[in-house]
Amino acid sequence: MTPDFDISHIVHAPQRIDPAFLDSPVLTNAALDAAIGCHVLAKAELANPIGCFKGRGADLFCAVALEAGEPVVSASAGNFGQGLAYATNRRGHACTVFAASQANPVKVEAMRKLGANVRLVGADFDAAKDAARRHATQTGQRWVEDGAEAAVADGAGTIALELIAAAPFDVLVVPLGNGALLDGVGHVVRARAPQARIIAVVAANAPAMKLSLEAGRAVATEQADTIADGIAVRVPIPSTLGRLRACCDDVVAVSEHDLFLAMCLIHRTLGVMVEPAAAAGVAAMLTEPERYAGLRVATILTGANISPALRARLLAA
Template sequence: MTLDFDISKMIDARQRIDPAFLGSPVLTDAALDAAIGCSVLAKAELANPIGCFKGRGADLFCSTALQARESVVCASAGNFGQGLAYATNRRGHACTVFAASQANPVKVEAMRRLGANVRLVGADFDAAKAAARDHAEQTGQRWVEDGAEAAIAEGAGTIALELIEATPFDVLVVPLGNGALLDGVGEVVRALAPQACIIAVVAANAPAMKLSLEAGRAVATEHADTIADGIAVRVPIPSTLGRLRACCDDVVAVSEDSLFEAMRLIHRTLRVVVEPAAAAGLAAMLAEPERYAGLRVATVLTGGNISPALRARLLAA
């Protein structure tokens, strides 16, 4: 996938993705705007069959990149695995998902309920990913790497297409994990709303993607200890970094406290429960309010598959 944008491909993508994942609402609230000091436009990828944005890219991938009955293997913190499980199940493919031994139990159960063979291996996502890749090589099944497949990014890009059609914005603030979301929405925004600034957000406790984009090469870290499991990357995908750097104007890191405070603010004002990675954009606004003052700032609430412990903490706050 390159930054040579082809609108016909995006239109075709929307025709191929299960409509259940399309047309997500843009949530706004005056109290939220007042708390941040800007107009917040929150594209909420919550009310769909898997409760997150990953279904868009996974369904497009399965509809365009797989042979009939082809089996797939992936690694996931939980949301991409749900998306791939959903898409493969409805299209007649077997799906094996490797996740960390301490993965969010809500996501693990959902992947199994959607038909995936879930294997819990390793201390974190990247350890599970290494095991998944080995399994795919040993069995000859199709290895699907979230962040490296063009169709997955193109599916995510439909979020930006809908956002641009719905409302103007000055800044788009995007959670950054392995990069499929930034890749997809960045390409669309660069082509159709080039005046908008794009800010990517990582967790300060999982800085590998920020370090890598700043260094211009893959920089792995020993740990990725953050409540935001959806963006807890320790080992970046080297081949994607140049493209991702072109898709954003800056990369910022947010603290664990900012992530949780953003979750609280979203719950209080927009009246939805989101997982920590989904709150990363708002956390960035909370951390640097002067940067966004008076602007129309869009972000993506990427999912609501929160762990039971975090849900209890959030609702008690």
């Protein structure tokens, strides 16, 4: 655990977060357990106003880190942008979100419906982030970087408080994008369930975070070409790496094939349709079943905002 971690921020966070994002269910299924060889506890962050976990951190950030009426600028693959749009709209802030030109159209349309001014710029998320940062500097608006804001991580950490209260687990397997989720839940588990191991999961086609945590420095990649847009990081945030490394025991990579297999397995056994990043934890279990055999393994189904093409592919599988 990092020396500056204070769990009280997360313990008190639910008082500031819209209740619509709290107390998500933990899903279990005997057929899922049998397919993997362990007991899976799937925290489903799906049935809320934006269909993903990002509302927790975005709403907390807007509650504690913004001045009244302060406009914000951010970049997103779509889910954090939805959370920020939802939170700023209900709290009276203007919100501009930059996304890649090829961003998931379902997420883009949702951000716009929630009130964000969405600008499509660049070939990928990190290119859109560069443009967003420049825009924030030029306009003097508040720059909000998912993964770098403490309140965003604290909001995500409330997921772990609920998981620990729901059932004991031996391992927590966490999808790893820019790191707010791992930062929040990882530090809570270190403090409240220190016996549990924490495994972070990246897409093999977007390995920058794994390479960076293993090297102890930011390692950018030329591409992040994965169906899991929610964890498609090409350029890590250097200042966060120390905190992230302190709250996970290992970082693993999963293939595109296993991400899709995990989506299919989740759909078949749990009856929910998740986007690829949300299936990363189950994909990790499928990749290395011997690692989890006989254990109680928790994971987080982070979102349900699947692209139309992937939805059609999943339904046809």
